[in-house]
Amino acid sequence: MSLLNTRNYFNTCKWLLISGNFVYSNKGVITIIREYKLSEAAKKVGVHRDTIIYWEERGLIPKPRRNPKNNYRTYNDKEIEEIRDIRGIKV
Numbered sequence: 001m002s003l004l005n006t007r008n009y010f011n012t013c014k015w016l017l018i019s020g021n022f023v024y025s026n027k028g029v030i031t032i033i034r035e036y037k038l039s040e041a042a043k044k045v046g047v048h049r050d051t052i053i054y055w056e057e058r059g060l061i062p063k064p065r066r067n068p069k070n071n072y073r074t075y076n077d078k079e080i081e082e083i084r085d086i087r088g089i090k091v
Contacts, residue, residue, distance in 0.1 A: 038064075041080050
C-alpha cells in the first residue's frame with residue numbers, strides 16, 4: 001500500500017490519540033500506531049528536519065498528519081520507511 005493510499009485508508013478509520021500513539025479501530029480490530037514528531041522522524045531517516053520539510057514542499061512526500069494538540073507534523077513507521085526510500089533516491 002503506498003503512502004498516499006495508507007493515509008486515505010487511515011482517514012476512514014476512527015482515531016483516538018493516546019499518549020503519542022494513534023489507536024484506530026476498523027471492523028472491530030484495534031491497532032496502535034506509533035507516531036513520531038518531525039525531529040524524531042528525521043533522526044530515524046538520518047537527515048536534518050529541514051530536509052524532510054523541503055521534500056514535503058517539493059511534493060516528494062505527502063504533507064503529514066498534524067497532532068491535534070500542538071499541530072506538530074507526525075509520521076508513523078511506514079511513512080518513515082518511505083521517506084528513507086526517497087533519501088536513497090536523492091543521495
